[in-house]
Amino acid sequence: MKCDWQNEVHMECFTHAKFVPPAMFDEPAWDCLLALHADARHELNLDQLAWLISVPAPSLQRCLVNLERQRFVIGEQDERNGELRAVLTRSGRDLLERYLSATSALQFRR
Secondary structure, three states: OOOOOOOOOOHHHHHOOOOOOHHHOOOHHHHHHHHHHHOOOOOOOHHHHHHHOOOOHHHHHHHHHHHHHOOOEEEEEOOOOOOEEEEEOHHHHHHHHHHHHHHHHHHOOO
8 A cells, every 4th residue: 555645644554654664653662763763873872772762671672683683773882881782774764764754744734
């Protein structure tokens, strides 16, 4: 199904959207992607990320494993202190930019 984002937006557009996997809605994975998108300088360590999205560390780890399998995030070690950080991949950033672009266009619809 194709959705005409400019003229018709129905709930089915979101559930069938090809650029955002529907299983991510209302899940920590979605919050994680948004937080990492906002963290352009890669300053969030995993404890801070877990706190920010309000999930315990084991839940964050499961979330990151799933996002890594989908190639939306990778783990990088901070050279300064050796902490592991989650970082959006190019495809993860592209996914969020397409989604945010589509939803921002809805705000200006008349």
